[in-house]
Amino acid sequence: MMSGVHLDGVSKTFGSRTAVRRLDLTVGDGEFFSLLGPSGCGKTSTLRMIAGFDAPTSGRIRIGANDVTFLPxxxxxxxxxxQSYALFEHLDVFGNVAFGLKRRGAPRKExxxxxxRMLELVGLLGEARARPHTLSGGQKQRVALARxxxxxxxxxxxxxPLSALDLQLRQxxxxxxxxxxxxxxxxxxxxTHDQDEALALSDRLAVLRAGTLAQTGTPEDIYERPADAFVAGxxxxxxxxxxxxxGGRLTLPGGLSFPVPGRPGLGEGARVSASVRPEKIRLGDFEPGxxxxxGTVRxxxxxxxxxxxLVEVAPGVELSVLEQNADRSRREKRWSGGESVELGWRPEHCLLLDGDA
Ligand SMILES: Nc1ncnc2c1ncn2[C@@H]1O[C@H](COP(=O)(O)OP(=O)(O)O)[C@@H](O)[C@H]1O
Ligand SMILES: [Mg+2]
Known part of the structure; x- marks a missing residue:
């Protein structure tokens, strides 16, 4: 059965506050799709409408071919x-996972x-008779997933679902x-509000900003070709x-000037921002072009x-530069504070962005 999710102009307002604004989204069948954005941007509100806990103020929601906008x-x-697993404390792990099936009157054998099968999948077969309070955070989350x-x-x-776990367990x-x-x-x-998590897990993701869609795409699209300064930031x-x-160059207020890729519709004298990712900047080993x-290492x-x-390239403008330590065998810094360095990047790694970060 086809089971993609389609949001068509979905909005949600609470009193005078707009949590979600005319959101259009299509999640493909079988896709791992993430909604990513800072706290308060409308992620939970969107999810609650897909789940049916809240009805949209306007717009339609389909799951597969069915319009579910007003279905419970x-x-x-x-x-x-x-995020809070909300396990049944009076039931053991098996009872928690079996709860929905029992309520629907599924046969005992089934x-x-x-x-x-589910406990095996989440690696908890040995904990079937354990009570939730005896489990670790990661185990509880797996029970919730199995349930x-x-x-x-x-x-x-x-x-x-992973935000209550410590970093190692989360990874x-x-x-x-x-x-x-x-x-x-x-x-x-x-x-999730965690960009690493969204990049690592998703087939595609949507970045939300204040209830509106900032960009959708694959992790590579979003990271390599952010739609604006907000997404890049x-x-x-x-x-x-x-x-x-x-004249094909960006000039910063302090006077620093360097060539940037052109863009259709970009007029002479336009105010723009350029962005180069830390791992795309080199401090040596430059290539032609x-x-x-x-700059000065700060x-x-x-x-x-x-x-x-952190390298200051103009008054108040610091660039973060990431160097792999592959060639260094022990803790040794190539550059220290105050040193003057040269930075280089390939022209195509410099993105011109609209908006403020
Ligand atoms: N039940 C509610 N009543 C009033 N305002 C709400 C309610 N739920 C969410 N909001 C508001 O809607 C906005 C989006 O919230 P939410 O969807 O929870 O964001 P996120 O999950 O991205 O942190 C926030 O400004 C929040 O305060
Ligand atoms: Mg939330």
């Missing part, structure tokens, strides 16, 4: 996993089979979540340099696999 949650082929997936929804909605659960999604093949709509370090465009500017931060340098 239990009449939709969806399940939701929240319940045992399906719950067993939702056992109903075989065609769409699973997840609202920041491991990410991989597991992706594996589980591949295995069950159901459509995932995943809400929200996804990774954007190194935004604001100035004026003239690279844009080269001079700080260097050792990060194990890489070192980040």
């Amino acid at each position: 949650p239990h009449r939709r082929d969806v399940n939701t996993v929240f 319940i045992i089979q399906r719950v067993g 939702a997936l056992v109903n075989r929804p065609s769409v699973l909605l997840l609202d920041e 491991r659960m990410r991989l597991e979540l992706k594996e589980i999604q591949r295995e069950v093949g159901c459509t995932f709509v995943f809400v 929200f996804i990774g370090v954007s190194n935004v340099m604001a100035g004026r465009y003239a 690279m844009v080269r500017v001079r 700080e260097s931060v050792y990060g194990g696999a890489s070192t980040t340098y």
Whole structure:
């Protein structure tokens, strides 16, 4: 059965506050799709409307071929996993996962089979008789996931399901979540404010800003070709340099000037921002054709696999530069504070952006 999710001009207002504004989204069947954006941008409101906990103020929602805009949650082929797992404390792990099937009167044999299969999938077969309070945070989250997936929804909605976990566990659960999604093949709509999580997990994602859609695309689209300064700034370090465009060059207020790629409709003297990602900037090993500017190292931060340098290229404009530490065998900094350095980047790695970060 086709089970994509379609939002068509969906808006949600609470009194005078608009949480979601004319949102158009299409999530493909079987896709891992993320809604990404800062706190308060309307992610949960959007998810609640897809789940059926809230009705849109205007617009339509379809799941597969069905218009579900005003259907109650239990009449939709969806399940939701929240950040707070909300497990039943009086039931053991098996009982928690079996709950939905029991309520629907599924035969005992089928319940045992399906719950067993789910517990295996989330790696909790050995914990079937454990009570929730004896489990770790990661195990609880897996029970919540199994409890939702056992109903075989065609769409699973997840609202920041990993945000209560510590960093290491979160990163491991990410991989597991992706594996589980591949295995069950159901459509995932995943809400997060964590850009790394969204980039790592999603087939495609939507970046929301104040209730409106800023950009949709694959992780590569969003990272390499951000639609505007907001998206560039929200996804990774954007190194935004604001100035004026003239004669194929960007000139910053302090006088620094360098060539930038042109863009249709860009007039002489226009105010624009340019952005170069930290890993695209080199401090040496330049190639022919690279844009080269001079700067002063203000700080260097050792990060194990890489070192980040903050380099001031104009008064008040610092660029973050990421160097892999592959060629260095021990903790040793190539540059220290106050040193004058040359920076280089390939012209195509410089993006011209509209708007403010
Ligand atoms: N039930 C509600 N009543 C009033 N305002 C709400 C309600 N739910 C959400 N909002 C507001 O809508 C906006 C979006 O909220 P939300 O969807 O929870 O954002 P996110 O999940 O991205 O953090 C916020 O300004 C929030 O205060
Ligand atoms: Mg939320």
